[in-house]
Amino acid sequence: MNQTILQINDVVKRYASHTALDKVSIDVPTGSIFGLLGPNGAGKTSLIRIINQITGPDEGSIFLNGEKLKPQHTELIGYLPEERGLYKKMEVGEQALYLAQLKGMKKAEAMKRLKVWFEKFEIIPWWKKKVEELSKGMQQKVQFIVTVIHEPPLLILDEPFSGFDPINANLIKDELIGLSKNGSTIILSTHRMESVEELCSHIALINQSKKILEGTVKEVRNTYKSNIFEIEYIGNNIAFANGLWTGFELIETIAHEDHTIARVKLLQNKSTNDLLNAILPHANVLGFKEIIPGMNDIFIRAVQENKQEQSMAK
């Protein structure tokens, strides 16, 4: 079995005034939900457009299922662009049918599957309506359906939750999980880190046209783990602080009505057991946990570190 559905090798894309992608290589594992992250203007859209063969790379190559990207591959990909769009004057059902056929589906088959999706999303009554008569959320639903209708092995979704209310966002999220379980690989480009944490198994971070981070969410988090622990306790704060005299750094203490929360960083080779041994004589510990950085923090730190490195290099 091929473990990598999409292999991006040293892709370079230059525009007249700047380089959008600078030797970017990413492997997207089959069956993963892959978060493609990066600040605005980092080059995500350029990369997505290259994968969709909307534009071509200046250098580098891309393999889908081990084959070099070719025009027929567009039928294996479902693409939801960030800027949504449908023909406003066209009827919803007719339009969905048209877009499904453009993806290579037979008319009858497309019709059958569309009916199922329309029913699932409760928009059957809108089949004969023009797109411009629909609310924005409803248009988004139609757009989502036409993206997944041909059941592509690879889905590329750019900000799939924008424009949805929380209920419909959940509906889409559940559909994505369902599609993933059925074997689809999903590339998710988003700025909403909570959905990355919730959905993604792998991520790649692009900043200033370079990939600066790639791996499973777990790996990435472990890399950015900073050995900080949160201790909830009752006891004398001064005695507590004295106990952490060597080998630890007390970052902050927050006093609550009947207890205190302290954040402590392990220094040198100290282990969590060392920390516990140091504080147990001075405090009645109520809770103890490691602070694992959220994707949000990782994102910000990675981008800032990258910035510093670059300014140092200059």
Add this chain to the structure above:
Amino acid sequence: MNKIALIIKREFLTRVRKKSFIIMTLVGPLLIGLVFLAPIMIMEMSDDEEKLIKVVDEAHLFREDIPKSKKILFERDTMPIETAKKIFDSEKYTALLYIPSNILTPPHKAILYSEKQANIEITSAVERLLQKEIENAKMIANNINEEMLESIRTRVDVNAVKITETGEQKSSAGIVSIVGIVSSLVIYMFIFLYGAMVMRGVIEEKTSRIVEVIISSVKPFQLLMGKIIGIAMVGLTQFILWVALSLLVTTAVQSIFLDKDLLTQKTEQINSISGHTIDENNPVSSGGNEEIVAEIFDSLSSINFIHVFLVFIFYFLGGYLLYSALFGAIGAAVDNETDTQQFMLPITVPLILGIVVAQSIISNPDSSLAFWFSIIPFTSPVVMMVRLPFGVPLSELLLSMSLLVLGFLFTTWIASRIYRVGILMYGKKVSYKELGKWLFYKG
């Protein structure tokens, strides 16, 4: 290929089902019928009432009753002109014609009194009448009798005959140029109307952002070609429906409204348009009319209609394809229709130039001006159609046609390169320099 067919189908169906298309298709022939009918209706209306003119003939110019001319009746009165003026009954008479006794000596002046300003029709009818009568009187005074007079009056008719390989063919410059100019105007309008439709279609896809979804399924070139071909089919459909409905409407109109009399008048009209001068003093007899009708049919048959029609369809489509690709490129380069102005100029100038040249070369369809403009692809669709009915050497026609095909391939190449970059470019005012750069972007 299958996907282009899908795109063509969508472009065609969405437009043909639009209310505006259906309305235009139905109203168009009515408008054409109206244009055809309006002069006849106007003539009919103004001719409705008979006009009565009182004549005081002091010169005794008319010995017998004054002949009725068209719808004007003359009534003689012997009372002196001063009295006649006083008792002039404007209810009954349209005008009072005073022929002074010195009418036979220059400057041959008569006076037409009327309450309202006498219209040109009446004035010229009276002038013709007097002129003829005075001439007759003078000739008789000079001992020229009626028989001699008749034998002197001459009507000259020059028949243009084209020598072709198959033999001689009668031709009439007038009719031939009408066929030419009408078809070139149709091509001109078609290019503008449907080229702009391609442009608006591209802008619509760009501003609604659906274009990114579509070009993730098909190549931008396929989308552009599908759109151009689809809209060409819309245009052809509309054109064919117009021709069919117009024929229907005009035949219906003719059979309902036109009696034979009016038909003759109409042929006279066509004659005067086509450059036949009608001798004003000598209104053509009914025999002459028949001759002219026969002549029209003769010269119409001198045009090889199948040939003209096939060439017309070729230039109709060729011209449209050449320009619509460029229109599409413009649509891709801008964000909304108001920004299209700056790029429209290079497209409109050759077309308008073509129409201007077309009108001037009717009089000389074999000039070198006509030759060059009918060879250059940007003007040839408009100009060649004017030349064609006069006969164009096959070699020139083939040269022009193949250059048009090459021109089409060239503009489509340019357009598709601008298009594929432009459709993904938002919120940027584009300059010509920028467009030039787009041509050389890599896929």
